[in-house]
Amino acid sequence: MKFWEFAKKIPTSKYLALILRIYIGWIFIYASMYKINYAGEFAESIASYQLVPFWAVNIMAVFLPWTELICGLLLIAGIRSKAAALLIASMLVVFIIAIGINLIRGTPIGCGCFSSVEEPLNWVTLFRDIIWLAMTIHVYIYDTAFHLEKKFFMKIRDL
Amino acid sequence: MTDQLNNNPQALKTRDELDKRIFHLQAIYDLTAELSPLTDTQKLLDTFLLMILGTFSVGQGFVLVYDRREKIVALSDRGLEHKATLSPEFTEKLLYQCLDVSAEKTLAPMSVTNLTAPDLFKTAGLSPATEYGLMFVVDSQLMGIIGLGPRISDTDFSKVEKTLLVNYVSNFMVFLKNARSFEMIQALNKDLEQQNEQLRKTIAELTEARHKITTLEKAKAQIKMIVQAELERAGRVRILDFVLILAVAMLVGLVFNFFSPNGIPLVSESIFRPSPALIDVAEAKKIIDTGTGVLVDARPNEFYRQEHIKGAINLPPALFDFIYMMKLSKLDPKKKIIVYGRNISKRYDEEVAYRLTQRDHEDIKVLAGGLSAWSKEGYPLEP
Structure with missing residues (x-):
């Protein structure tokens, strides 16, 4: 009985949200590393999706990995983590749409998610990104534990 | 008497x-x-x-x-x-x-x-x-x-x-x-009067103090409200957060890209080059059929393998030097070369055309409309 009650609480637990938060944050930090260092290769990946106008490809290749990195760091640290989670969720939505379009098109490209040398895009990639999106939404809704910024704000609240 | x-x-x-x-x-x-x-x-x-x-x-x-x-x-x-x-x-x-x-x-x-x-x-x-x-x-x-x-x-x-x-x-x-x-x-009266006076003063002071306390309490409530509203606001997601995160990402990205050995130009250089001469599909077909020109598919190999114009050579920009050496280095520089292959994100044809001019080829044309225009005419494709 007690175990059942405990199990019922898990899906909405803030500690589950914390674990997911760190996991998603880490994935985005990890994903950004290669792209930041090899912007040229990432630009090729973006171009291969054939969705971004050619004049915006390089700008996006420079800009997107840093957005991933900063959002990942903020999410793990718990600083403006809701905003970071929202940004990550929107990036994931964009990725999912882009992957979906190209899967339907049947374009023979790699995901470009982590590095340029990867297995080609497939439905597993899409499914994985949808799972990540669900995790991020969970984080957005239930995450309240261990926020760095709250350590500061709590003191003001105490006053 | x-x-x-x-x-x-x-x-x-x-x-x-x-x-x-x-x-x-x-x-x-x-x-x-x-x-x-x-x-x-x-x-x-x-x-x-x-x-x-x-x-x-x-x-x-x-x-x-x-x-x-x-x-x-x-x-x-x-x-x-x-x-x-x-x-x-x-x-x-x-x-x-x-x-x-x-x-x-x-x-x-x-x-x-x-x-x-x-x-x-x-x-x-x-x-x-x-x-x-x-x-x-x-x-x-x-x-x-x-x-x-x-x-x-x-x-x-x-x-x-x-x-x-x-x-x-x-x-x-x-x-x-x-x-x-x-x-x-x-004397008692005087004493009483003095006491009365003192009492009046005390009452006045008390009233004043009460006013002060009321004012202070109001101020306290107001400050508390402001602080709470501020905390509430801080806890919520703000547009400013997004603006800040995106601005920082943009700034750091630009700075890093500028100093990185692997940095890339923000806008593809091909934009600033003169656009190469175009050739329409009908004419291109004629040239290919007569064998007076070479057809080059500039797209990456995966796309080429999926579908390409019959007889086209695959020469993606990423592997340009290597493939050029293998397949085109012995070609007569005077021979006509027709390049195709572009999409919304990438103009492979322009890139390859530019590089071919760098290799002293004189007659380079880009196929107008590319692969889609070709297939629309019903011309042969591979595989």
Whole structure:
């Protein structure tokens, strides 16, 4: 009985949200590393999706990995983590749409998610990104534990 | 009748006596009339002294009253050559000495008694010569002494005069008591007024303090509200957060890209190059069919393998040098080359055309409309 009650609480637990938060944050930090260092290769990946106008490809290749990195760091640290989670969720939505379009098109490209040398895009990639999106939404809704910024704000609240 | 009276010495004496009584009654009446409006102890003493000096034709004298509770000495004097300043302690001692030499040695309220040794005052510095002394006790806390000098007529006080004097003093004591009571009431009133004033001030201060507290409490509530609203706001997601994150990412990205050895131009260089000459599909078909030109597919290999124009050579920009060396290095630079392959994100054809010009090829054309225009015409594709 007690175990059942405990199990019922898990899906909405803030500690589950914390674990997911760190996991998603880490994935985005990890994903950004290669792209930041090899912007040229990432630009090729973006171009291969054939969705971004050619004049915006390089700008996006420079800009997107840093957005991933900063959002990942903020999410793990718990600083403006809701905003970071929202940004990550929107990036994931964009990725999912882009992957979906190209899967339907049947374009023979790699995901470009982590590095340029990867297995080609497939439905597993899409499914994985949808799972990540669900995790991020969970984080957005239930995450309240261990926020760095709250350590500061709590003191003001105490006053 | 009058003569009869005049001739009868007994009658004369009685008349004289009656005259004196009338005079005494008149005097007591006068004294009462004089003293009754007075409420101040000192004025009462002054008036009373003047009255007895006048009534009994005495040149000098004094009246001293001592309030034991308040330790106040009041003195009225006339004709004294010098007088000592009388401290309460000294006065108290003097009064005890007087009690000791008084005729009745009593402290009964409203009593008057003669003093048997009035030269006692001289030692107290009150008079050069005192003929007659009286001590009076209003109550255990209020008592006094009266000293009178020699009479102008140089006669002693008669018995009747002494009785009158005692009556005078008794009368005076009533007024003195009243005056003291009045003074006490006044003092109490004054005290009460002061207390009232203080109370009023305290109430005013309290009211002010209450106002201040109300204001402070209002301010506190307001500050609390602002802080809470601020915290609430800080807890929510703000547009500013996105702007900040994106701005920082943009800035850091630009700076990093600028200094990175793997940095890329923000806008593809091909935009700034002159656009290469185009060739329409029909003409291109003719050239390919006659074998006067080479067709190059500039897209990455995966796309090429998916579908390409029949007979096209795959030459993606990423592997340009390698494949060029393998397949095109022996080609005559004068031979026509037709390049195709572009999408919304990448103009592979322009890139490859540019690189071919760098390799001294003279006749390079880009296929207008690319692969889609070709397939629309129904021209052959592979695989």
